[in-house]
Amino acid sequence: MGASHRIFVVDDDDGIRQLIAEYLTKHGFIVETSKDGESFLQLFQSKHQEDTRHALVVLDIMMPGIDGFEVCRALRTFSKVPVIMLTAVSDEMDRIIGLEIGADDYLAKPFNPRELLARIKAIFRRSEPANEARQSIRFCWFHGLCLDTTARALSNADGDSLPLSGADYNLLMLFINNAGRVLSREYIAGETRKRSSDPLDRFIDVHISRLRQCLGDDAKSPEIIKTVRGAGYLMATDVQFTHHAVQPVLI
Structure with missing residues (x-):
């Protein structure tokens, strides 16, 4: 698992976006970032299918413009790429809505980057043929x-x-x-x-x-x-x- 796996990080918080990008890049992933949902959807749709075949999206819920829920709904109309949603620590309803509209997992803020990495690796392992x-x-x-x-x-x-x-x-x-x-x-x-x-x-x-x-x-x-x-x-x-x-x- 490494350079062939691409992670899209979508978060309006510059610090969190940079932290995730640097950490995942250090662990061998190709990382692309977007500060809002609109730019991410444009970026993702512009990619060749080969660039998104082994991809995953880390998607914040609370963003200006269209929020993470709307981004996930739009994404699910044309792609099955795995999505990990970043939610408020105490908001169970956000997590439930995210799962209902097609998210694969959730992670509450604040979080340890090591846990995010573990979640990403687990999803990629489950997505690939076992044998x-x-x-x-x-x-x-x-x-x-x-x-x-x-x-x-x-x-x-x-x-x-x-x-x-x-x-x-x-x-x-x-x-x-x-x-x-x-x-x-x-x-x-x-x-x-x-x-x-x-x-x-x-x-x-x-x-x-x-x-x-x-x-x-x-x-x-x-x-x-x-x-x-x-x-x-x-x-x-x-x-x-x-x-x-x-x-x-x-x-």
């Missing part, structure tokens, strides 16, 4: 949906594309690889965020809710991701794997 065996199976079929693990794209039975952020993809793959098994909130937090889940932290619940939305799974009576009271969550549908984009016939 050759996983790469050999491209398509996952479940409940009338198809997940293309190469394109990281989800589609329905009609072939229509369904929105899926990078964080949603990682969570979905966790359930697919553990279909039929109850996963505790602590296990999900450890696998997707590489740290334990605080009992008061609603991150996992919000993320599950968002994934259900992506899958078209009724929150009141889910058929794909079920809640197991007092235990966690369960992918309750069969999953089939193929090397080709043709749905297997159930016998």
